[in-house]
Amino acid sequence: MKDTTVNQPKKDSKRFILYGLLIFAGLVSLFPFYWMFVMATQPNHVINQTPPALLPGPELVTNFTNVLGQIDFFGAMLNSLIVSVAVTAGSLFLCSLAGFAFAKLKFKGRDVLFVLILITMMIPPQLGLIPTYYIISQLGWLSDLKAIIVPGLINAFGIFWMRQYIKEAVPDELIEAARIDGCSIFRIYWNIVTPAILPAFATLGIIVFMNVWNDFLWPLVVLQDQSSHTLQVALRALNDSYSRDYGMILSGTFWATVPLIIVFLLFNKAFISSLTQGAVKS
Amino acid sequence: MVSNTEKHNGRKSRRSLSQDKRNSIAGYLFISPFFILFAIFGLFPMLFSFYLAFFKWNGLGEMTYNGFNNFTIIFNDPVFWKSIYNTVVIGLMGTVPQLIVAFLLAYALNSQVLRFRNTFRVAIFMPYVTSIVAVAILFSIIFNNQSFGLVNSFLGLFGVDPIVFTQSEWGAKIAIAAMIFWRWVGYNTIIFLAGMQSISNDLYEAAKIDGATLSQQLRYITLPMLKPFVLFTVFMGTIGSLQIFTEPLIFFNGNLRVEGITVVAYLYRDAFESNFFGTASATAIVLFAIIMVFSVLNLLITNRLGRGKARKA
Numbered sequence A: 001m002k003d004t005t006v007n008q009p010k011k012d013s014k015r016f017i018l019y020g021l022l023i024f025a026g027l028v029s030l031f032p033f034y035w036m037f038v039m040a041t042q043p044n045h046v047i048n049q050t051p052p053a054l055l056p057g058p059e060l061v062t063n064f065t066n067v068l069g070q071i072d073f074f075g076a077m078l079n080s081l082i083v084s085v086a087v088t089a090g091s092l093f094l095c096s097l098a099g100f101a102f103a104k105l106k107f108k109g110r111d112v113l114f115v116l117i118l119i120t121m122m123i124p125p126q127l128g129l130i131p132t133y134y135i136i137s138q139l140g141w142l143s144d145l146k147a148i149i150v151p152g153l154i155n156a157f158g159i160f161w162m163r164q165y166i167k168e169a170v171p172d173e174l175i176e177a178a179r180i181d182g183c184s185i186f187r188i189y190w191n192i193v194t195p196a197i198l199p200a201f202a203t204l205g206i207i208v209f210m211n212v213w214n215d216f217l218w219p220l221v222v223l224q225d226q227s228s229h230t231l232q233v234a235l236r237a238l239n240d241s242y243s244r245d246y247g248m249i250l251s252g253t254f255w256a257t258v259p260l261i262i263v264f265l266l267f268n269k270a271f272i273s274s275l276t277q278g279a280v281k282s
Numbered sequence B: 001m002v003s004n005t006e007k008h009n010g011r012k013s014r015r016s017l018s019q020d021k022r023n024s025i026a027g028y029l030f031i032s033p034f035f036i037l038f039a040i041f042g043l044f045p046m047l048f049s050f051y052l053a054f055f056k057w058n059g060l061g062e063m064t065y066n067g068f069n070n071f072t073i074i075f076n077d078p079v080f081w082k083s084i085y086n087t088v089v090i091g092l093m094g095t096v097p098q099l100i101v102a103f104l105l106a107y108a109l110n111s112q113v114l115r116f117r118n119t120f121r122v123a124i125f126m127p128y129v130t131s132i133v134a135v136a137i138l139f140s141i142i143f144n145n146q147s148f149g150l151v152n153s154f155l156g157l158f159g160v161d162p163i164v165f166t167q168s169e170w171g172a173k174i175a176i177a178a179m180i181f182w183r184w185v186g187y188n189t190i191i192f193l194a195g196m197q198s199i200s201n202d203l204y205e206a207a208k209i210d211g212a213t214l215s216q217q218l219r220y221i222t223l224p225m226l227k228p229f230v231l232f233t234v235f236m237g238t239i240g241s242l243q244i245f246t247e248p249l250i251f252f253n254g255n256l257r258v259e260g261i262t263v264v265a266y267l268y269r270d271a272f273e274s275n276f277f278g279t280a281s282a283t284a285i286v287l288f289a290i291i292m293v294f295s296v297l298n299l300l301i302t303n304r305l306g307r308g309k310a311r312k313a
Helices: A002-040 A060-070 A073-104 A110-120 A129-138 A146-152 A156-169 A172-180 A185-196 A198-214 A217-222 A231-240 A246-266 A268-281 B002-052 B069-075 B078-109 B117-129 B132-142 B150-156 B169-197 B201-209 B214-242 B246-251 B263-273 B277-312
Strands: none
Touching: A002 A060, A002 A246, A002 B078, A002 B117, A002 B132, A002 B169, A060 A073, A060 A231, A060 A246, A073 A110, A073 A146, A073 A156, A073 A185, A073 A198, A073 A231, A073 A246, A073 B002, A110 A156, A110 B002, A129 A217, A129 B002, A129 B263, A129 B277, A146 A217, A146 B002, A156 A185, A156 A198, A156 B002, A172 A185, A185 A198, A185 B002, A198 A268, A217 A231, A217 B263, A231 A246, A231 B132, A231 B246, A246 A268, A246 B117, A246 B132, A268 B117, A268 B169, B002 B277, B069 B277, B078 B117, B078 B169, B078 B214, B078 B263, B117 B169, B132 B150, B132 B169, B132 B246, B169 B214, B169 B246, B201 B214, B214 B277, B246 B263, B263 B277
16 A cells, blocks of 8 residues: 555656657657648648648648649559559469468478578569569560569568468368368368468458559559559659649648558558568568 | 278279379469569569679660679769668668667557557557658658748747758758658557567566566566567668668659669669669669678578577577
8 A cells, every 4th residue: 555655656757758658659650641631731822831831721622633633643543453452362362372382282392492482582672673674665564554463473471471371270181171072172272271361361461452552663663654653653743743832742642642541540450460460470 | 891991992092192193283383373473573584684784785775795894883983882871871860760769669558557559559550551652752841941841940940041951961861761760660669569568477577576677677578588579670671771762762853862862763763764774783783782791691690699599598
């Protein structure tokens, strides 16, 4: 009893520091989003004055209309969606298939091939940037979404992740039983493995989708026509526009950011654990 | 009865033989997409880069053998060395303070008495979900050269003259490092938090009984147990820093100035703005070598620390 009363002020100051630190960090994290919204609603003459506006203005619609006059915003969003969905679906299929092979099938050279895949993870993507660009141009895929989708299906980390998961989540007995029942190996993959690894699909899916959606360097290099731009490349074009209309630029940036933020807020637990799980487990 | 079992055994062995074969075929088939795609879009380009580094080529005309000239050209270019210097300095400025802050935030988030933990987690993590391009555009305007820029008008409150960030040696670096800091600090906080949550409470209880102070607990329990997580974030931070590109490109609005040009931006400008594919490939090789050195160094350190721990145990 006596102990707690002595400790009370100390505890209070500790709590004060704890919440103070976290509230400050939260504000620093969130304020730029808020300010981006404020700027997206202000006319340029307000933006160009000191002190800067900290409350929303009346130009929400005008600024976004100006964005639409500058870039094909919805076309770019559709391109981003197509590319991200295609790469995510394709990678989930190919990575789980390969992961299943490495985890449950026995074949010669399996372990060596798996190590080879792990080694490819260490190669920085910039090393082959120029020749890959050349290959894509020879294939006639410049300004074609295939240029992002097809190379995007290479995912060594995904195979590694799926192998670890399948190894633990799918019991050998289950596969053996299906085999005795005469299931083909692909049927085993499709009917037994995939239903057992749905959480791994969700995790890897979020990681791949986010990476493709936010990718910039490679799309910038190969998507040259405006009609093929993804959101990130289109935003860069918007930012490069001759008139430094900050209200317009931040309007485009804000509305390009909002969809993913909404999805993140709805599924925040899944997002946070997926995006960091890969790191923590490996 | 006897014949029945024999038949059964016979069928079984025949079956498992063909089973092995079927296993192998399916195995190779299932992993082949990776290797085929990697051969075309990974291995071949990589080897071709090494080849290209010794040729003069503009991407369209003929390739002419150039010996080590491409390397001589970039090694004699002060901007190349500046790009390496910038990459290292910006990397350190964006990573070191960030990891320290992430550690503190994780420590706070791990507190037993904390309420609204998930709200704080979500708020701190949100910048990571934003694309680098969006972050770079936003921060370029926050660090605007004019007096109305958010940072300049804040500094103005203290009577500081507006800083021309894009033309200032440290201003440009601070702006770019701030982008990296803001986007990644929450991500690393969550990694450290996961590490802290994996530490058994019994350890702290035992330490408390032995009379260990808070800083002693931090030093002798939290930090050593977090080692793998720290190594991971340092490793990812190092590799990520060496590949910084989007932030300077957006910040300088296409006109990459020496105050903030990075190695990858230097490579990009050489290849896709000037069509010097030979020297750009040489830069790619140098970058690859640097990244390999850091990767191997990191593996060695990790192994060494891992072994040290095993010996102790």
